[in-house]
Amino acid sequence: MMTLAGRLSSSAVGWILPVVLVGAWEAASRLGEIPPNVLPAPSGVVAAALRLGRTGELAQNIGVSTLRALSGFLVGGGIGLALGLANGLSSLSERLTDTTLQMVRNVPHLAMIPLVILWFGIDEEAKLFLVALGVFFPIYINTLHGIRGVDPHLVEMGRIYGMSPARLFWTVILPGALPSIFVGLRYALGIMWLTLIVAETISASSGIGYMAMQAREFLLVDVVVLSIVIYALLGKLADTVARLLERLSLQWHPAFQTR
Amino acid sequence: MFAAALRRADDTLDLRREPARPQPAFGAAITARGLAKSFGPKTVLAGLDLHVPAGQSVAIVGKSGCGKSTLLRLLVGLDEPTSGSVRLGEGTGHGTARLMFQEPRLLPWRRVSANVEVGLSPAIPSAERRRLALRALGEVGLADRAGEWPAVLSGGQKQRVALGRALVSQPRLLALDEPLGALDALTRIEMQGLVERVWQAQHFTALLVTHDVGEALALADRILVLDAGRIALDLPVDVPRPRRRGDAALAALEGRIIDRLFNDHGAGI
Numbered sequence: 001m002m003t004l005a006g007r008l009s010s011s012a013v014g015w016i017l018p019v020v021l022v023g024a025w026e027a028a029s030r031l032g033e034i035p036p037n038v039l040p041a042p043s044g045v046v047a048a049a050l051r052l053g054r055t056g057e058l059a060q061n062i063g064v065s066t067l068r069a070l071s072g073f074l075v076g077g078g079i080g081l082a083l084g085l086a087n088g089l090s091s092l093s094e095r096l097t098d099t100t101l102q103m104v105r106n107v108p109h110l111a112m113i114p115l116v117i118l119w120f121g122i123d124e125e126a127k128l129f130l131v132a133l134g135v136f137f138p139i140y141i142n143t144l145h146g147i148r149g150v151d152p153h154l155v156e157m158g159r160i161y162g163m164s165p166a167r168l169f170w171t172v173i174l175p176g177a178l179p180s181i182f183v184g185l186r187y188a189l190g191i192m193w194l195t196l197i198v199a200e201t202i203s204a205s206s207g208i209g210y211m212a213m214q215a216r217e218f219l220l221v222d223v224v225v226l227s228i229v230i231y232a233l234l235g236k237l238a239d240t241v242a243r244l245l246e247r248l249s250l251q252w253h254p255a256f257q258t259r
Numbered sequence: 260m261f262a263a264a265l266r267r268a269d270d271t272l273d274l275r276r277e278p279a280r281p282q283p284a285f286g287a288a289i290t291a292r293g294l295a296k297s298f299g300p301k302t303v304l305a306g307l308d309l310h311v312p313a314g315q316s317v318a319i320v321g322k323s324g325c326g327k328s329t330l331l332r333l334l335v336g337l338d339e340p341t342s343g344s345v346r347l348g349e350g351t352g353h354g355t356a357r358l359m360f361q362e363p364r365l366l367p368w369r370r371v372s373a374n375v376e377v378g379l380s381p382a383i384p385s386a387e388r389r390r391l392a393l394r395a396l397g398e399v400g401l402a403d404r405a406g407e408w409p410a411v412l413s414g415g416q417k418q419r420v421a422l423g424r425a426l427v428s429q430p431r432l433l434a435l436d437e438p439l440g441a442l443d444a445l446t447r448i449e450m451q452g453l454v455e456r457v458w459q460a461q462h463f464t465a466l467l468v469t470h471d472v473g474e475a476l477a478l479a480d481r482i483l484v485l486d487a488g489r490i491a492l493d494l495p496v497d498v499p500r501p502r503r504r505g506d507a508a509l510a511a512l513e514g515r516i517i518d519r520l521f522n523d524h525g526a527g528i
Contacts, residue, residue: 153360153362153364154364154366156364157360157364158377160337160358161357161377161378161424162380163377167381171366171369171377172366175366175368176368178368250368251408252367252368252369252370252408252409252410253367253368253410254410
């Protein structure tokens with residue numbers, strides 16, 4: 001059994017390396033080893049964050065980017081989940097759509113950027129479309145895989161015990177597919193930020209990517225670095241939320257039963 | 260209104276059986292005529308006739324692939340026969356016949372009591388479902404594990420939960436498809452005792468498919484030896500209960516069954 005102190009120290013272990021690296025970076029900057037126009041000191045990045053925070057620019061850009069990421073994720077993830085469920089449950093639906101989906105899947109979604117700019121310009125739709133396209137496939141594939149992987153013995157048991165199709169879905173099939181759906185969800189969250197960064201860097205008039213590109217024009221290296229740090233933190237936050245959800249809904253799973 | 264709904268659910272589902280225990284006539288009688296089943300060109304059952312009186316416990320033994328599981332599934336109504344008919348006694352409806360498998364087939368994402376509730380109609384109010392589930396768990400000796408996840412239970416305990424799930428709807432017919440096959444020897448003996456106790460208490464008709472002749476003799480009133488899709492031997496077991504392992508009468512019956520299974524008129528194994 002793990003004591004509280006032991007648990008704290010084991011989660012603290014993961015932070016040793018980042019803290020040491022940031023400390024070394026700060027020290028090297030102070031000693032003049034790293035010129036500030038190449039890489040500003042961590043304290044400089046914090047100062048930039050405070051500066052932009054005070055004008056409200058930082059919060060606004062983070063808000064815009066988060067909204068884009070989440071709405072694209074909801075649209076693409078929702079369609080992916082629906083199609084994954086449909087194709088997992090109905091072989092007709094799968095025969096109808098799977099070949100097409102597999103062909104489209106092999107086109108890297110970022111290769112669509114020129115076309116997307118032609119279609120939507122640099123408006124919100126362009127970013128929404130790219131994020132939705134990016135998160136669609138991991139959710140679709142993993143949902144389909146999860147439904148396929150449900151133990152047929154359990155499905156037979158449900159039928160024999162007189163479950164209606166709807167009850168069978170909610171009590172047997174969906175919970176059985178959930179671990180795999182969560183894998184898709186976490187993977188999709190990574191793709192969500194990646195796509196948004198690329199899309200905002202290429203064409204945007206607001207958001208963190210836009211903030212970084214503006215800063216580059218004015219040689220504000222600290223703001224560029226700040227943007228990268230914010231992306232890292234948002235990505236980590238999304239992953240943490242997904243893991244928390246996973247832990248809550250998969251309590252039954254032996255892999256999540258820590259005692 | 261709630262009470263009325265409860266009464267209606269009880270009436271339709273035959274659940275108002277306690278505290279007075281089900282009477283001996285509670286089980287469902289089974290009559291099968293000319294029962295045949297083929298899968299493509301392969302004939303598994305070649306037209307057999309069978310009558311099982313209400314409340315009898317019948318064991319079906321035979322070598323692998325003799326069609327014993329197929330017969331069980333036909334008798335319970337899970338599969339359609341290629342020809343012939345099966346009739347269960349009157350009063351059949353939801354939860355009339357229950358099947359227990361070789362694997363427990365518990366839902367890992369439902370706690371033990373919720374797994375037992377799977378055996379009940381969702382039309383029953385949830386408080387009543389929970390009460391019945393806890394009672395069934397008590398019958399299989401697992402009342403204190405109601406809140407656990409199935410993953411933490413041992414193989415024998417999981418199979419006991421599966422037995423509770425099968426019994427919670429007070430079935431008139433319980434079919435057991437090698438339910439103890441995957442358990443270790445000591446747990447099997449324990450489970451055999453449990454199955455015998457609940458059968459004696461509830462008087463359902465029991466059909467047990469097994470490859471273990473000793474198990475068949477311990478539990479059944481009557482043993483059917485199945486061979487090449489026909490009933491090769493229909494043997495009553497008139498040995499009083501509780502039966503003792505190694506009893507001389509049982510040993511003599513065991514000898515007859517084994518002879519019939521293996522000295523197959525020179526056909527060999």
